[in-house]
Amino acid sequence: MNHGGTMQGRSGLAVVALVLVFSATARSEPRHRQRDVVSAEETVGVPPGFHAETRPRYGPLIGGAAATGFGAAMLLTGLDQRAQIERARTPQDPGAGGEIFMIWGIMSMAVGLPFLVYGFASPRHVYVRDSVSLLSTSVSATPRQIRAGLTLAF
Numbered sequence: 001m002n003h004g005g006t007m008q009g010r011s012g013l014a015v016v017a018l019v020l021v022f023s024a025t026a027r028s029e030p031r032h033r034q035r036d037v038v039s040a041e042e043t044v045g046v047p048p049g050f051h052a053e054t055r056p057r058y059g060p061l062i063g064g065a066a067a068t069g070f071g072a073a074m075l076l077t078g079l080d081q082r083a084q085i086e087r088a089r090t091p092q093d094p095g096a097g098g099e100i101f102m103i104w105g106i107m108s109m110a111v112g113l114p115f116l117v118y119g120f121a122s123p124r125h126v127y128v129r130d131s132v133s134l135l136s137t138s139v140s141a142t143p144r145q146i147r148a149g150l151t152l153a154f
Contacts, residue, residue, distance in 0.1 A: 040125040050127035061119035067112025075105030 038047060046052055078101030085097045140147045 036129045038127045040127060043127065046127055049130050051130055053126055053128050054123045055126055056123050057119045059119070060115045064112045064115030064117075064119055067108050068116055069112075071105045071108030071110075071112055073105070074101050074108060078102035078105060 038050065040052070078098035081098030081101060139149075
């Protein structure tokens with residue numbers, strides 16, 4: 001009878017159990033922290049201690065700028081290649097005049113420009129926590145003890 005197989009099975013189960021325990025503790029929620037920015041869609045009205053602001057939508061702006069910039073670089077590369085071929089005045093293979101770069105550049109700009117326009121044209125409305133002092137103190141008293149605290153916010 002081979003007892004090594006059952007020992008390997010038990011050690012495998014132990015490894016699985018340890019992985020599950022550590023992954024469960026790693027996913028535990030962090031301590032509750034007050035948020036400084038709240039989306040207007042999350043609440044009804046301005047929460048106490050907050051004020052309304054309008055901010056750009058950075059996701060579409062960054063994505064649109066990257067796609068448009070890439071497309072512009074491709075288009076300029078194709079146009080430069082086309083100009084070099086025309087200056088050389090030598091017969092070339094079809095498609096050697098930078099057409100593929102120009103096509104990819106125009107397609108990329110056609111995707112990026114709408115995102116860029118959307119990012120600028122539709123800002124998001126958020127509520128931002130009113131500024132608080134960098135240094136705050138707190139005192140709490142119970143029948144058995146008195147606590148005092150000093151907090152420095154960064």
